Amino acid sequence: NDATLDSVHDALRAYWGYETLRPMQESAIRASLDGRDSLVVLPTGGGKSLCYQLPALMRDGYDVVVSPLISLMKDQVDGLIASGVPAVAVHSGMSPEEQDAALHAVESGDVRLLFSAPERLLTSKMRSLLARTKPNAIVIDEAHCISHWGHDFRPEYRRLTDLKSVVPDAAWHAFTATATAQVRDDIAQQLGLRDAVTLVGDCDRPNLIYRVLPRVDARGQLLEAVNRHEHEAVIVYCLSRNDTEKTAGWLKARGVEAAAYHAGLSPNVRQRVQDRFMQERLQVVCATVAFGMGVDRSNVRCVVHMAMPKSIEHYQQEAGRAGRDSLEAECLLLYSSADVLSWRRLMTRSAQEAGEESMPEHQSELLERMRRFCSSMRCRHAQLAEYFDQTLDQERCGACDVCLGESVAVEDAPVIAQKILSAVARLNSSFGAAHVIDVLKGSRKEKLTRYGHDRLSVYGLMKGEAVPVLHSYIDQLCDLGALERTPGDRPVLRLTGESSRFLKGEPETVLRRPNVAETRSGRERSR
Ligand code: ADP
Numbered sequence: 001n002d003a004t005l006d007s008v009h010d011a012l013r014a015y016w017g018y019e020t021l022r023p024m025q026e027s028a029i030r031a032s033l034d035g036r037d038s039l040v041v042l043p044t045g046g047g048k049s050l051c052y053q054l055p056a057l058m059r060d061g062y063d064v065v066v067s068p069l070i071s072l073m074k075d076q077v078d079g080l081i082a083s084g085v086p087a088v089a090v091h092s093g094m095s096p097e098e099q100d101a102a103l104h105a106v107e108s109g110d111v112r113l114l115f116s117a118p119e120r121l122l123t124s125k126m127r128s129l130l131a132r133t134k135p136n137a138i139v140i141d142e143a144h145c146i147s148h149w150g151h152d153f154r155p156e157y158r159r160l161t162d163l164k165s166v167v168p169d170a171a172w173h174a175f176t177a178t179a180t181a182q183v184r185d186d187i188a189q190q191l192g193l194r195d196a197v198t199l200v201g202d203c204d205r206p207n208l209i210y211r212v213l214p215r216v217d218a219r220g221q222l223l224e225a226v227n228r229h230e231h232e233a234v235i236v237y238c239l240s241r242n243d244t245e246k247t248a249g250w251l252k253a254r255g256v257e258a259a260a261y262h263a264g265l266s267p268n269v270r271q272r273v274q275d276r277f278m279q280e281r282l283q284v285v286c287a288t289v290a291f292g293m294g295v296d297r298s299n300v301r302c303v304v305h306m307a308m309p310k311s312i313e314h315y316q317q318e319a320g321r322a323g324r325d326s327l328e329a330e331c332l333l334l335y336s337s338a339d340v341l342s343w344r345r346l347m348t349r350s351a352q353e354a355g356e357e358s359m360p361e362h363q364s365e366l367l368e369r370m371r372r373f374c375s376s377m378r379c380r381h382a383q384l385a386e387y388f389d390q391t392l393d394q395e396r397c398g399a400c401d402v403c404l405g406e407s408v409a410v411e412d413a414p415v416i417a418q419k420i421l422s423a424v425a426r427l428n429s430s431f432g433a434a435h436v437i438d439v440l441k442g443s444r445k446e447k448l449t450r451y452g453h454d455r456l457s458v459y460g461l462m463k464g465e466a467v468p469v470l471h472s473y474i475d476q477l478c479d480l481g482a483l484e485r486t487p488g489d490r491p492v493l494r495l496t497g498e499s500s501r502f503l504k505g506e507p508e509t510v511l512r513r514p515n516v517a518e519t520r521s522g523r524e525r526s527r
């Protein structure tokens with residue numbers, strides 16, 4: 001009723017200093033105050049935390065918030081306490097005394113919010129505490145972790161339903177930033193939500209400019225992006241710890257304030273990087289995706305992915321760290337079809353280590369959807385919206401490489417495909433991309449004359465094209481299935497079952513022209 005809404009707004013002003021609730025927040029808060037179960041899907045930056053923090057203040061007793069990461073819990077509790085909201089966390093990073101003090105505070109009725117990781121909540125000590133103190137609600141943050149179909153499955157989330165019998169009267173609220181309809185249904189079913197209020201926010205982030213570019217010269221392309229955002233915050237996602245350090249070092253050597261950030265660094269070093277980034281004394285952080293969460297800032301103007309993430313959900317979440325202040329920001333993804341192979345290799349290895357024969361089918365599916373997103377020439381905003389079962393209103397978003405006309409299809413793609421495939425055929429599908437390119441460029445390298453490859457009809461057939469452009473075309477042809485790379489460390493290019501179609505000049509072939517000239521000037525520009 002109105003009185004409750006008034007006090008909601010009073011609390012909003014008093015504790016958070018905000019004037020209004022966003023529409024989705026208002027509905028979520030109402031569902032909670034009504035004691036209904038709910039499932040809320042809001043993009044990163046959509047304001048999920050307020051949806052479960054505020055209702056807890058409106059009533060006696062407390063709510064439990066299940067969160068997968070200690071760092072997230074700590075940030076939230078610190079923030080809440082700073083604004084005067086009594087909140088505690090219990091996690092493995094605390095001493096037994098600290099944990100006891102926190103639980104004592106819960107028991108005495110002094111706290112409104114208790115944060116915990118799922119496995120801790122399921123211990124017998126916690127169960128009996130919950131049974132005695134009867135929380136009003138169980139809030140599941142990052143609820144997609146419960147679903148096999150999601151991108152971050154955590155088995156311990158499945159066991160949370162054990163708590164149903166411990167606190168039968170509590171309402172359940174599931175929150176997630178990214179969920180396809182399939183994951184949504186799975187969450188509701190797995191958690192046994194009853195007649196849940198389901199709220200799905202618009203997942204499009206119109207202030208984000210998505211650029212998915214063929215990776216022709218990764219560092220040059222990165223530096224160009226960093227230069228576009230001089231004195232602004234940039235997060236660079238790398239696949240390995242080693243990559244973060246090398247990339248940061250390379251940027252530093254070019255006068256950019258950059259630092260690496262990953263789980264292998266000492267807590268002190270990490271804290272210093274985090275602090276410098278937060279205090280805007282550091283421009284660029286090169287982080288591993290597994291660990292980038294700690295370097296969150298609402299005014300990140302650019303997020304760069306040096307390689308393709310393993311799912312669209314991951315991509316949306318990571319790229320979503322840009323522009324949380326709603327101002328324009330750029331998300332640059334440097335893509336090569338080789339990324340797909342790397343992921344397959346990694347996932348297969350970890351599946352085998354877990355005693356499986358091959359990578360799980362759904363991982364393969366998520367990877368394939370991500371690959372299609374990168375290799376297609378359709379509006380990025382529209383593709384992302386579709387993936388999450390939504391549609392965009394406008395035809396052209398004006399905020400992606402495709403709609404901005406930056407990704408241009410080459411006109412003679414069928415002929416280019418024919419030339420490259422002919423070269424691979426003449427080389428008996430036994431050489432790597434670099435050699436194929438040497439032949440097409442008409443290189444004078446000794447290796448070519450030794451093999452007699454300078455006498456092939458395809459020798460020098462594509463003299464005029466730059467090497468990175470040819471690499472990109474080969475890459476794109478692999479994506480189209482016209483060619484494939486053999487697995488292993490020294491991949492060889494070979495023809496596929498589809499190749500003959502392309503060799504005949506498949507008219508539907510679409511190839512993108514990589515922007516190499518601009519990349520070069522970016523690399524050579526000094527700061
Ligand atoms: P999420 O958890 O969905 O990623 P957050 O809860 O971190 O989002 O909120 C994102 C940003 O939006 C934060 O900076 C937060 O302070 C701000 N915010 C949330 N709700 C409101 C509101 N009603 N009015 C103004 N700012 C808000």
Ligand code: ZN
Pocket residue numbers: 378379380381382396397398399400401402403404
């Ligand atoms: Zn677009």
